Amino acid sequence: MVKRLNQTPSWQDVCGSKNSNYHCAAIEPLWERFDRGWAAEFRDLLQGRDDLTEAVRSAYAVRNSIAHGGSANKGLVDVIRWFDAAQEVVEDMVLATT
Numbered sequence: 022m023v024k025r026l027n028q029t030p031s032w033q034d035v036c037g038s039k040n041s042n043y044h045c046a047a048i049e050p051l052w053e054r055f056d057r058g059w060a061a062e063f064r065d066l067l068q069g070r071d072d073l074t075e076a077v078r079s080a081y082a083v084r085n086s087i088a089h090g091g092s093a094n095k096g097l098v099d100v101i102r103w104f105d106a107a108q109e110v111v112e113d114m115v116l117a118t119t
Contacts, residue, residue: 052117062117067110076106 052060067074079095080103087093 048114056118059117063114066113066117070109073106073109073113076103077110079103080107 049060049064052063079099083093083095083100085091
């Protein structure tokens, strides 16, 4: 693992691949590798927000289906809802690290 000047490893150092996709449940253990405080804060921000984690999980599942030759069996309304939820998760990730 390559250490930076501030001793925080990069995402690629931790994950080993920049081509991976992660849902909320897989993101938290990765945060643990960066900073346990960040992981705890991220976990707290998502606590009780099953709507966000389910939306990200759904988007992830449809993305994988399409990428592997399956169909996109959801409409634009669902995709927009998932996008909005993903934005909230990213905002939570930013809050967890500041």
